[in-house]
Amino acid sequence: MTLDYELFNAGDVVLQGGRVFPNMRLAYRTYGRLNAARDNVIVYPTSFGAQHYDTEWLVHSGGALDPDRYFVVIPNLFGNGLSSSPSNAAQAFADGSYPDVSYYDAVAVQHRLLTERFGIAKIALVYGWSMGAMQAYHWATRYPDMVERAAIVCGSARCSPFNFVFLEGVKAALTADPAFVDGRFVSTPSVGLRAMGRVYAGWAMSHAFYRDALWRTLGFTSLEDFLTRSWDVAFSRRDANDLLAQIRTWQSGDISRCDQFGGNLADALAAIAARVLLMPSRTDSYFQVRDNEDELPLLVNACSAELVPIPSDYGHRAGNPALIPADRAFINATVAAFLAKDGNQETRR
Structure with a gap:
């Protein structure tokens, strides 16, 4: 069977928890063409249980993630059945226990994909919903000189106790x-x-x-x-x-849970230099607006930061509205405007 995605073999990867993941593989799909400057890149990580098939509806001509203008990369999150997962890589571990893979680990391999395979040094936008949004936050924190914009849709910098x-x-x-x-x-x-x-x-x-x-x-x-x-x-x-x-990846999610920040969320958020769009759903039960409201004033070194809740009654699903026309139009319009703004503009609301 011919696959409609590609695999990046990262080799033996030392995970954040110390275990070695042998022959770790990242499944990804690309849309559009990389320009000569290699700076028209949008990274669009997948969410819980999702594969690129489930999220690519947002990538279309005339939309915010327009493959006619941008080179869109969808990396499949580890554990989704395409990238290395218990269902396809458990045999790699002699004791039968599949290791915990953190967002930190996932984004590190995604970074290797972009730099080693494509020679990319600048990312126009990292866009993510839910677990994808948590990955987008990790991208902006870990690689502040690389990420120009981050759109955090129904996500947060760390998994709250309520979540x-x-x-x-x-x-x-x-x-x-x-x-x-x-x-x-x-x-x-x-x-x-x-x-x-x-x-x-x-x-x-x-x-x-x-x-x-x-x-x-x-x-x-x-x-x-x-x-x-x-x-x-x-x-x-x-x-x-x-x-x-x-x-397990979701529950351990925290951009400050690494040696660089030692669990200090304020320091981790202060490391972000990108323009940041926080776009929670007004009625989301577990990635609540309050989490983003608390994060906004801590983005002290971001080029700009804005909080724009989705005015929807569809809860968390408002951030992935493939079948909800009003929410889909709102997200497309908001993200398109976000991409169009001058990087030097100051916005904080």
């Missing part, structure tokens, strides 16, 4: 399945995956979404129809061990 607890509920529902034995799934946990979807449904969408029966706008005939056809199967296409690996 962590939400994920504990998701994880508990999944691992309650009898297929979970000695820390890993030995077969497909059909019951656990369905339970995980039902738990997730209450968090991903907002109170207003359910109150006003907005599931009707998505083509569902009843609340049960929405839960059954959307959430009961939402995670069944992914390997359950992969999902657990990505949950």
Whole structure:
């Protein structure tokens, strides 16, 4: 079978936790053409459980991530089944325990891809939603001289305690399945995956979404129809061990959790020199607006920083609105304007 993506073999990678990941591979896809100056680059990391197929809807002619103007790179986050994951690389570890892979590790390999394979020294924009947004924050923190702009859509600089607890509920529902034995799934946990979807449904969408029966706008005939056809199967296409690996990455996410910053979030945010767009959903339950409001005044060395909430009742999903025209138009317009602004303009709101 011919793949529609490429693989970057990073070799043996020493992870942030100290373990060596042998033959670590990053799956990625590119769109558009790299210009002669190699500076028309947009990096668009994937989100939880997503592969580039799921997120490439945002890459289209005339949109904010326009492949006619930009060279868009979608790196698949480790644990998503295309890049190195428990489902395709567990055999590399003699004791059977797949290691924790942090955002720090993921972005380091993505950086190698861009510099070693493409010779890229400047990135016009790192754009990410959810776990992709947390990667975008890591990019801006780790490589301030390289990243010119960062769009943080429904994400934060670190996983808040509230967000962590939400994920504990998701994880508990999944691992309650009898297929979970000695820390890993030995077969497909059909019951656990369905339970995980039902738990997730209450968090991903907002109170207003359910109150006003907005599931009707998505083509569902009843609340049960929405839960059954959307959430009961939402995670069944992914390997359950992969999902657990990505949950661990998410829960440990913190741009300051490295030797450079020693856990000091203010120092990590102060290292960012890029123009920053913080775009939470007004009704997101777990990446809440308050997190970005607290981060904004700490972006003291950013070229500019602005907070522009998405005015939506679709909760966290407002940041990935493939089927929500109003939110899709808002994101495209906001990001296009963000890209068009002069890098020397000061904006802070």
